[in-house]
Amino acid sequence: MAAPLPAPGVGPPPDEGAASGPCGSCAAAPGRLMRLGLAPGRHDHVVALAGNPNTGKSTVFNALTGLRQHVGNWSGKTVSRAEGGFTYGGARYRIVDLPGTYSLLSTSTDEDVARDALLFGRPDVTVAVADATRLERNLPLVLQVRQITGRVVVALNLVDEAARHGITVDTRHLSRELGVPVVATAARRGDGLPELLAAIAQVATTDDPPPPLALVHHDPALEEAVATLAARVEERFPGLPNSRWVALRLLEGDPGIEEAVRAGTLGELAGAPTPEAAA
The missing domain is CATH 3.40.50.300 (P-loop containing nucleotide triphosphate hydrolases)
Structure with a gap:
């Protein structure tokens, strides 16, 4: 199973540092x-x-x-x-x-x-x-x-x-x-x-971030291959947010992505843990 971002360490007492905004010195300033x-x-x-x-x-x-x-x-x-x-x-x-x-x-x-x-x-x-x-x-x-x-x-x-x-x-x-x-x-x-x-x-x-950027290649054969493979990736891993990017990496022979597909860990992208769950 692929690991989330590394577990946090234990820090020293907070350093309040510099504040932003005209009320930066106020403890309750919302943008501080x-x-x-x-x-x-x-x-x-x-x-x-x-x-x-x-x-x-x-x-x-x-x-x-x-x-x-x-x-x-x-x-x-x-x-x-x-x-x-x-x-x-x-x-x-x-x-x-x-x-x-x-x-x-x-x-x-x-x-x-x-x-x-x-x-x-x-x-x-x-x-x-x-x-x-x-x-x-x-x-x-x-x-x-x-x-x-x-x-x-x-x-x-x-x-x-x-x-x-x-x-x-x-x-x-x-x-x-x-x-x-x-x-x-x-x-x-x-x-x-x-x-x-x-x-x-x-x-x-935000609850509505923009979708991943889909760069279009001007080679019709490549576009057809990417679209076909992306559809197969989506079929195996429903809800995957960036199947087109994954398809491109598979076509390039990326060993890490190939292993994630074989092991099924790519499916974690469709339902990753929240930050609290990963802490």
């Missing part, structure tokens, strides 16, 4: 961020951080948790992981920093870990961190995440560096194209974090 350090034992929502290396992903993690990368290993893997917690708007969040990777196509252990965490851990929100100065290089991973889930927020990080190079990104247009919120951030300075937290809370609590 309270950094909890290590992941809390009880949580309402799970957030995964995904992104290429050197996008500032760990800086976002540290800004939200108050940690300086508490690192351990993923179960059964030599790949490092970091997790922590924070509260926002009266809810407690466990946040897991996935390994930095350029794709989810299962060509390395890092990619296996990140892909399996998104597929089988089924976080309530995946924050895809992208470097605004190298957006073209970062978008392939964002698109792959979107093919797995619609519960995504894109953190367009390092916008201050981009501005120094004369680069601007139309976040509204990018959000329309991707179908998910896109928030401009400069995590080192704390810029955009209140808006990022609001977007995370919105996606975590």
Whole structure:
């Protein structure tokens, strides 16, 4: 049976950290961020951080948790992981920093870990961190995440560096194209974090997230093969939210997805445990 996102550790007393909004110093402020350090034992929502290396992903993690990368290993893997917690708007969040990777196509252990965490851990929100100065290089991973889930927020990080190079990104247009919120951030300075937290809370609590992105290939033979295989996957695993993505991975010979189909663990995606049940 595939494991959910790794079990949380026991953290130190809460570090209240920086607050957002004009009433950030008020203990009852609904939009206030309270950094909890290590992941809390009880949580309402799970957030995964995904992104290429050197996008500032760990800086976002540290800004939200108050940690300086508490690192351990993923179960059964030599790949490092970091997790922590924070509260926002009266809810407690466990946040897991996935390994930095350029794709989810299962060509390395890092990619296996990140892909399996998104597929089988089924976080309530995946924050895809992208470097605004190298957006073209970062978008392939964002698109792959979107093919797995619609519960995504894109953190367009390092916008201050981009501005120094004369680069601007139309976040509204990018959000329309991707179908998910896109928030401009400069995590080192704390810029955009209140808006990022609001977007995370919105996606975590919505009952109607957008469906996974279905990219259309312009090869009729490939499209026919994907559609035929996706229908067979749906027949075997009713309720699977991203059968088209699974079909593409099977056609590419992804060994992890092939094993999940053979073992039947792919069916867990149609009825994964809630965050409390997985805690």
